[in-house]
Amino acid sequence: MNRMMAIVEREMRKFFRSPALMLASMIFPLVQLVILGNAFGGKIRDARLAVVDEDGGPQALRIREAFDSVRANIRTFVPVYYDNEKKAMEDVRNGKLDGAVIIPPQFSRRVYEANHPQVAVVVDNSDNFMSSALESELTDLVTSLNQPTVEPRILQQTALQIVELYPYIEYMKYLLPGSLALAMFVSVMIGGGMLYIDDKARGVHEGYLVTPITKLELVLGLNLAGAIKAVMTGVIICVIGSLMAGVSTIFNPLTMLGLLVMIILTSLGFNTMMFLLMVRIEDPLVPRAMFGILNTLLFFPSGAIYPIQAFPPWLRAIAKVDPFTYAVDGFKCLLLKETTLAAVWGDMLYLTIFATVTLGIAIPLFKRTL
C-alpha cells in the first residue's frame, strides 16, 4: 500500500510541477468546444441566391417581397436580382452564387388560374449542407405563401426570432459532454500513455523494478495516478465548460454528485484501457502515433458530435463497446437532460465493468522484468 502510494505521490508531484502539461491536456478540448461549437452550431447565413423574375407580375412581386424579408431578418440568403436566366445559371456553376430561383413567365397568370404555378430552384448541391438549408428555407417560404389567410411576414418574424435566440450555444451545449469526455481522454493519453512510455524508455521503471514493489502495487499505483489526473481535468473542464456553454445544471447538488461519480468512473475506464494498450509498448513514438487514431476511433463514434442514430450498423457496433459512448451518454443525461442518477446507472455500470475487465487483462500482461 505504501509502495503503491509512493508511485502515486511521484506522479502527482510531477504533475503539479509541470503546469504546462496540465494546461495542454485541458486546452485542446476547450478549444475544440469553442471552435466546433461555433463552427457547426450556426445556421447558414448570407448565401447568395439569384432571383430571375421572368414574370414581373404581382404574384412574382410577392415572392420577391418574401425574399427581401428573409434578407432583413433571418438572413439565410441574400437575393441578387438577375434579368437573365442564362447568366444566373452560369454564375451558380462558377461559384459566384450558391443557388438561383427562377420565376418563369406567366407565373402570376397561372397562380390566378390555379394552373400548377411553379418556381424553379437551382442549387449548387456539391455542398450538401448549404443546398439543403436553402431548399428547406425556400420550401418554408413557398408553404407560407400558399396560405393567404395568414400574414406570412409576421409569422416568419416570430418563428425565426425564436431560432435566433441561441443559435450557437445550443450546439456548444450538445458538444459539452463530448468535450468533457475528450478532456479526460487527452489527460489519460498524456498522463497514462505518453509519460508512462517515456518513463519506461528513460529507465525510470528499471528503478522501480529493482525495488521490492509487487506487480499489483505497481500496476494499481500507475493506474490510480493516471486516473486521479484525469479526474482533476474532468472536474475543471466540467465547471469551465458548463459556464462557457451556459449549462446551469452543475449547480444542482445531486447532479454534481452524479457528475463526480461519472468523472471518476470515466477516468478509471479510460486509464485502464490506455494501460492495457500500452502494457507491452516500449517505443515512445507509438503512443504519439496512436493518439490520432484512438481519438478518431473512440471519440467520433461516441455520439459526442453527431447522433449515433445516424450511423451505419458497423459504426454503431464500435459505439456499442466504446467507453466514450457511455461517458458521453452519462454526461449528456446529467448536464443537458437533468435526469436523476437512475437514468445513468447503466452508463456507470458499463464503465465499471469496462475498467475491471481491461485491468484484469492488463495485469497478467504486465511484465515485472525488463
Place this chain on the structure above:
Amino acid sequence: MPETYAIAVEHIVKKYGDFTAVDDISFNVSDGEIFGLLGPNGAGKSTLIRMMTTLIPITSGRALIAGHDVAQEPDAARRTIGVIPQALTSDLDLTVEENLNIYAKLYDVPAKERKRSIDELLGLVDLTKWRDAQTKTLSGGMRRRLEIARGLVHHPKIFFLDEPTTGLDPVSRVAVWEMLGNIKNQRQLTILITTHYMDEADRLCDRIAIVDHGKLVALDAPMALKASVPGSNVIEAQFENPPADWEQRLHTMDDVTSVQHEGAGMYRILTGNGSRTTTELVEMAVEAGIAVKSLSVQNTTLDDVFVHYTGRQLRDELQKAYAFTMPQRPGLQP
C-alpha cells in the same frame, strides 16, 4: 558448508533468440569487496548486472545475492541490493529530498528511519544544502551523487553500479570515486561496478573481471592481472612506411613477447626489457632505412591487460568495429 559469498554467479547464461549475450559466466564476490566488471560496449556487462539485480530472467545457471537465488526469491534479493542504473533516472521536476523520499517509500523504509537515513546520505554525498533544489538545477556529477544516495536509502548490503562515471568530467569522476570509497567504509558495503575506464577500475577495485563477447576472459586483482601479461613494458612505435614483414621482424627481437599492428605504421610491442628492446628497435629501423615517427615506453597498465585478453583496446572507435549489436530496448540507452 561452503562460504556464503555476497554474490555468487554460477554458469549464468542469457540468450536472446540465437544470440548469446552472456555465455556461461561464473564468479564469486566476497563480503566487503569492490568488484569490477570490465568490457567494451555490448560485451554483456549490463545484461549480467540486470540478471543479478532481478531485472531480466536468467536463461540458465543461477545467481545468488547474499545467499538468495534471484530467480527463486527475487524480493529477498531486492531488499539486500541497491542498484544505480546506467541512465540518470532521477525525476528532474522533483527536489533532491523528494526523489530520495519516494525511493525510501518504495523500499518500505519506516517514516522515522527515512528522515534519519536521508539526512545521513545527503551528508555522505555532499548534497545537504541542495536538498530542496529541483533535480534539474543540479550538474551531471551532482545528479550522479543523488542517484548513489538513492540506491542506499534502504541500507543495502550489496551495491550495483552500472557505469557510474560515464559522461562525467574528470573532476566529478574523482569526486564520485572518493565518495564511493567513503560510503563503502562507513556502511560495510560490497560493491559491484561496471566501467570502461581502466584507471577507475585500477584505482577502485579489489578484483576485476574482464568480459568479452559474453564470456569471462580474465578475473583477478588488478596487480595480478597486470603481472599476468607477458612483458613488463609496452612500447608503442610508429614507423614511416614499414615493409610488410615488419611485424615478424619486430617479433624476432630479444625479450619481445607480442607485437600488434594497429594500423598507420603504429606497432604495440610487449617486452620483458624495455630499454634493450627500444635500442634494438631503433637500430633495426636505421639499418632498414625506416624513419621512426614516434616512440613511447610505458609500464603495463590495465589497458594492456585488456588488450592482451580481448585482443582490442577499449577505445570507442575500435569498439565500434568489433562490438556485437546487442538487442537493445528502444530508447533505453542514452
